[in-house]
Amino acid sequence: MTPERFALLTRRHRECLRGVKALKGSKEIAAELGLGKSTVDSYLTEAVRLLGARNRRDAAIALADFEAHENDQVPEIEAEPAPHKIIPDSAGLVSEPTPMPLPMAPDGSTVGGAVQGGHVHASPRLSLPVRRQGQARNDMTMAERLLWIPTIAVALAIGFGMLATGLDVMTRVIGRLSHLG
Template sequence: MQHDRIQLFVESNRDRLEQLTTRQRDCLRLVAKGYLTKEIAGMLGISESRVYKHVLAACRLLGVPNRGEAGRVFAEWEAQTTLSAGGPSMGAHFLDLPNPADLAFPDPVSNDTDGPIILEAMPAQQGEAHPVGSARPTVLDLVPLRLGRRTSNDLTASRTLIVIAAVTAGIIVTVGSAVSLLSGLSSLLRP
């Protein structure tokens, strides 16, 4: 029954959904998959407070009471949009996200999404078990690429050092292999 209510909401609020920014869509897509704010921040390479602001702004724009509802609405809209664009779709897949009062945003809230954020107003995330599983870093997380058409640089000081160390190690191994190969060939050519 809830799915029918979400479909009806999406049908009547398409204009609002189309007004979401790219970053708000990225955040809501991950919210719909069940990720916590801290995990979303790590995946998108932005601060937790920035994720909170994007989700909060999206909730206000859509007129929904909490992030779980915003994620479900966005997932349904994205599934319908993909299907209507002729792309393959398996339909919207919803997690049974909790709807506790601590996930609801406090009222009243400022409409200034770029202003300072009061960290005490953010929902607490005290080491709760993640329903889907924790995000595990991969080798691709170390690659210094700009992802998602962001203008900011993804290289932090630690990533820069890791990349420099990996490139240096690769050069040393390559030079060592070349010297070994050349010395082996020269010993074969000597009478």
């Protein structure tokens, strides 16, 4: 791998690859860097692609070797600063926004949609047969509850039918394979 390929890596790519080199999983790296697991996975996938490595482990080892070799050489003139040195990481520079109070109905249930991460997201009203987060109780009408009974029964029948069909197919495949052998 050429030095030009390593120059394509951002600070986050390098941090994630260093975590892989330290035998940490994506969840551990995410917790350490204050990122989501899927974000770490994205950084690692992109780093593997940029370096042309086979997998994240090979990319991490290549980066460690490159950085060890790079630290052995003493540069005479400081090159242009990397983008992460020009623009500081904004994490920690802005205070966390204060969460908006949740709109509540008189019965204590949330109004206006689903609650996620302390925020109410508008969504079409779909009454589920379970109590949602932030609700004091399930607010379904008797008619809605009665409509869920056949819906659940049909879903279970379809699921068991698919299971029985799958088992039947597997039995036939195993039977034919045993006749061949």
